[in-house]
Amino acid sequence: MELQITEPGEHRPDFSSGWSSWFGLAIGNLLLTIVTLGIYRFWARTRERRHLWSATHWGGEPLEYTGKGSELLIGAILAFFVLILPLVIVSMVSAVAKGMGMAALALGAQLSIYAVLLWLVQFAIWRAMRYRLSRTRWSGIRSAMAGSAALYAWQGVKMFGLQIITLGFATPYANARLFNARWSDARMGTLKFEAAADWRPLQRLYLISWGIALIVLIGVAVTEWRLLRDHVSFTGSAMPSPPPSVVLQVLALNVGWLLVLAVIMLRYYAAQWQVLVGGLSLDGLRFRFTATAGDWLRYWLGNAALVVFTLGIGSLMLGWRHWRFMVNHIAADGAMDVDRLAQTRIEAPLFGEGLADALDVGAI
Numbered sequence: 155m156e157l158q159i160t161e162p163g164e165h166r167p168d169f170s171s172g173w174s175s176w177f178g179l180a181i182g183n184l185l186l187t188i189v190t191l192g193i194y195r196f197w198a199r200t201r202e203r204r205h206l207w208s209a210t211h212w213g214g215e216p217l218e219y220t221g222k223g224s225e226l227l228i229g230a231i232l233a234f235f236v237l238i239l240p241l242v243i244v245s246m247v248s249a250v251a252k253g254m255g256m257a258a259l260a261l262g263a264q265l266s267i268y269a270v271l272l273w274l275v276q277f278a279i280w281r282a283m284r285y286r287l288s289r290t291r292w293s294g295i296r297s298a299m300a301g302s303a304a305l306y307a308w309q310g311v312k313m314f315g316l317q318i319i320t321l322g323f324a325t326p327y328a329n330a331r332l333f334n335a336r337w338s339d340a341r342m343g344t345l346k347f348e349a350a351a352d353w354r355p356l357q358r359l360y361l362i363s364w365g366i367a368l369i370v371l372i373g374v375a376v377t378e379w380r381l382l383r384d385h386v387s388f389t390g391s392a393m394p395s396p397p398p399s400v401v402l403q404v405l406a407l408n409v410g411w412l413l414v415l416a417v418i419m420l421r422y423y424a425a426q427w428q429v430l431v432g433g434l435s436l437d438g439l440r441f442r443f444t445a446t447a448g449d450w451l452r453y454w455l456g457n458a459a460l461v462v463f464t465l466g467i468g469s470l471m472l473g474w475r476h477w478r479f480m481v482n483h484i485a486a487d488g489a490m491d492v493d494r495l496a497q498t499r500i501e502a503p504l505f506g507e508g509l510a511d512a513l514d515v516g517a518i
Contacts, residue, residue, distance in 0.1 A: 159213030229508030276310025
């Protein structure tokens with residue numbers, strides 16, 4: 155097996171799909187989905203994935219997506235009976251209990267819904283990733299996931315609880331732990347991914363980001379108080395309304411603070427991707443994610459402009475733009491020993507990511 159990725163150096167995937175080929179595919183999928191009252195969307199998603207995978211070359215070899223629309227349909231049907239139907243029943247019980255004056259029972263039913271949903275979200279993320287990897291082949295080798303979705307879900311619940319207890323300040327630690335847990339279960343054939351993202355650089359940046367945001371907020375609050383102190387009464391007595399110039403200054407200060415917060419969080423978001431992917435390796439390959447905060451900003455602004463200026467039609471291109479962005483900013487250094495790469499014996503799931511679809515959560 156002669157692959158470019160066996161030579162030491164920097165390796166980047168190549169994405170060959172043009173916007174016109176994707177747009178034609180998306181339009182056809184949309185029309186068929188409308189005609190079939192939404193049923194075709196499972197096959198539409200499969201066609202889109204096959205297009206994106208086949209247009210992505212790594213080490214000179216294209217990816218291959220082997221999933222089927224029928225598998226996604228079965229997953230959706232199972233999700234209905236596992237998730238939607240039980241939640242409807244519990245919600246009905248809660249409503250009846252509340253109507254009969256049994257407030258404690260109604261509250262217990264509602265809390266049970268939230269607890270189950272919290273666990274199911276993490277369960278669905280792991281299972282969706284497992285399905286997509288199991289339907290991904292590269293150079294004839296299938297990817298897979300070992301481990302347990304249930305164990306990962308419990309870890310996700312613990313990380314969520316930690317974030318609640320720490321008022322969100324454990325977010326970098328939680329995100330790194332969960333990313334490492336997911337990708338440590340991932341396999342390419344017989345090769346195991348190693349995920350060792352370090353949360354500490356993210357924690358420092360997170361604290362610095364919120365510190366800057368807090369200082370700016372205090373400055374904005376003090377300035378607004380000085381502008382409005384002659385127009386605010388704590389005793390209920392009548393006070394003159396602030397002039398339009400003061401109202402505009404207050405509005406500008408609030409918008410300015412929100413923009414500062416957005417820039418700070420965008421910088422953290424970009425750094426998070428770089429740190430998480432930077433801790434990922436496979437055999438002799440060490441991965442990197444090269445998108446900066448500026449790259450993310452241009453990407454999101456481009457998406458917004460595409461949707462707004464086409465009156466929503468451009469939303470058909472968002473999936474293509476997202477995949478292209480991710481592929482264009484992935485790189486790996488080193489080399490892979492393909493002699494160690496063999497077909498996995500881990501069983502593939504029989505159906506698709508119905509729970510993740512129902513809960514609207516990502517997989518990677």
